[in-house]
Amino acid sequence: MHIRYHLPKEFYQLVKRKPIALSEKAKHRLQMLRAWQALREMGLSAERASQKLGIGRATIYRWQKRLRERKLRGLEEDSRRPKRLRTFSWDVELIEAVRELREQYPRWGKEKLCVLLGREGWQVSASTVGRILSYLKTRGVLHDPPREAKWGKKRANRRVYALRKPKNYSVEQPGDLVQIDTLDVNLMPGVHFKHFTARDMVSRWDVLQACQKATANSAKGFLEAVQQRLPFPLKAVQVDGGSEFMAEFEQACQDKGIRLFVLPPRSPKLNGCVERAHRTHVEEFYQVYADNWDISVMNKVLQEWERIYNQVRPHHSLDNLTPREYILSHYPKSAPQLSHMY
Numbered sequence: 001m002h003i004r005y006h007l008p009k010e011f012y013q014l015v016k017r018k019p020i021a022l023s024e025k026a027k028h029r030l031q032m033l034r035a036w037q038a039l040r041e042m043g044l045s046a047e048r049a050s051q052k053l054g055i056g057r058a059t060i061y062r063w064q065k066r067l068r069e070r071k072l073r074g075l076e077e078d079s080r081r082p083k084r085l086r087t088f089s090w091d092v093e094l095i096e097a098v099r100e101l102r103e104q105y106p107r108w109g110k111e112k113l114c115v116l117l118g119r120e121g122w123q124v125s126a127s128t129v130g131r132i133l134s135y136l137k138t139r140g141v142l143h144d145p146p147r148e149a150k151w152g153k154k155r156a157n158r159r160v161y162a163l164r165k166p167k168n169y170s171v172e173q174p175g176d177l178v179q180i181d182t183l184d185v186n187l188m189p190g191v192h193f194k195h196f197t198a199r200d201m202v203s204r205w206d207v208l209q210a211c212q213k214a215t216a217n218s219a220k221g222f223l224e225a226v227q228q229r230l231p232f233p234l235k236a237v238q239v240d241g242g243s244e245f246m247a248e249f250e251q252a253c254q255d256k257g258i259r260l261f262v263l264p265p266r267s268p269k270l271n272g273c274v275e276r277a278h279r280t281h282v283e284e285f286y287q288v289y290a291d292n293w294d295i296s297v298m299n300k301v302l303q304e305w306e307r308i309y310n311q312v313r314p315h316h317s318l319d320n321l322t323p324r325e326y327i328l329s330h331y332p333k334s335a336p337q338l339s340h341m342y
Contacts, residue, residue, distance in 0.1 A: 026075040029063050036060055090132060094122060098132045102142055159246070161254040165238060165261035174203045174327055174334045175232040177261075179274035180222070180239050182214045183282070187290055193298070196222045197281065198230075198237070199274045203331070204315055205230060205323040206277055208306045210298045216247035223252050229306075231327065232334045234258055241265060281305075284313075 022030070032053055039049035050057040066074030097120065101113050110130040117124055136142040171177045183195040194214040198207040207226045211218040227234050236259035239245040245262070253260040263270050285305045293301065314320040327334065 022072060023076055025077055026072070029075045030072070033060070033063055033067070090128075094124065095132055095136070097122065098129055099136055099141060102133060102136075106144075159250065159262065161250050162245075162260040162262040164264065169236075169261075171201050173232075174200050174205065174331055175230065175235050177201045178226065178230070178234060178237050179271050180219075180226070180237050180245070181271055181274045181278065182219075182242065182244060183278045185210070185282075185286060185290075187286070193295060194218070195278075195281070197274050197277050198222070198226045199277045200230070200232075200323075201273055203232075203323045203327050204273075204318060205310050205327070206281075206306060208281065208302050208309075210295055210302055212295060214242070214244040216244050216249045219244040219249040220252045223249060223256075223258075227256070231324075232331075236261060238263065238271065240268070240271060281309075 032055060036049050036053055036055075039052055040046065044052065046057055046060075050060055063075060068074075094117075097117060098113060101116055102108070105112070105116075110126045110133060113133075114124060114126040114129045117129065133142065137144070165177075169177075178198050178200050180196065180198045183197065184192070185195045186192050194211045196209045196211065196214075196219070199205070207222075207229045209222050209225055211222070223237070226237075237253065238261040239249075240263045245260075250260060268275060285302070289301065289305065290298070309323075311322050311324045313322060315322065315326070318326045321329065
């Protein structure tokens with residue numbers, strides 16, 4: 001013989017009445033109570049019925065109690081508004097004093113303002129000052145100052161020629177896109193210079209140069225060296241937003257008809273090919289061969305390493321071909337002069 005478990009009679013009376021407007025959450029709770037009761041009448045224990053519905057037994061009991069005591073409205077979400085609201089009894093003159101000081105010193109917090117108020121004869125705690133500030137903000141009397149002062153804002157550098165690389169830009173031939181980047185090199189204490197690398201995205205052909213500083217003028221000079229030492233035409237370059245790739249460098253790209261693509265801020269991975277080249281040149285050249293040379297000597301040795309890198313060193317990413325061999329075997333028409341180079 002099955003024992004039948006019933007909700008209070010009021011429950012059945014209530015649900016048979018003309019429905020009242022309930023929120024979706026209240027309707028869901030009512031539905032769960034009906035389902036729970038049906039499972040109980042099928043012989044499931046209270047615990048098992050609750051598990052079936054994914055609702056704690058205590059929650060079911062709490063909903064039942066609220067239904068008995070407050071009818072269907074008891075299934076609505078209770079207001080979270082405090083039953084008793086704090087009332088403030090601050091002196092109007094104190095509120096005005098806090099307001100005036102905050103407007104005069106908009107970056108100062110409650111602790112500093114509390115000290116100033118003390119100098120004016122007010123006996124008030126920093127926490128009270130903080131509550132007054134919050135009170136004034138909620139009523140729109142005070143507003144937090146902007147995070148960046150107007151005089152401190154940097155004017156965006158207007159790029160008259162550079163642009164983001166279009167998504168549909170196709171890189172198919174050597175010279176279609178060359179990534180350029182700089183690297184800080186510290187051979188020993190006091191010996192510091194900038195290293196420029198240009199890497200072709202298709203052939204992995206690199207052009208290298210050392211400079212005392214990475215300026216827009218030195219980057220312009222490097223661009224000229226890249227054009228001279230690449231065995232194929234240079235159509236487009238990709239750089240980060242460094243200042244060395246603005247001004248004279250940007251103008252040089254425009255004058256030479258070389259497309260200039262600038263990476264979005266904080267996206268070094270988009271220049272990952274040349275970043276990887278930096279690591280190779282540090283590990284295989286600077287850490288092995290470099291000495292305490294001046295820039296002119298450094299660049300002579302660096303150009304010899306550039307020749308070895310492009311024409312002697314096997315590249316795993318090119319099936320162990322050199323960039324020279326890769327171009328001759330895959331793109332012979334792009335650099336016909338390569339057949340006479342070694």
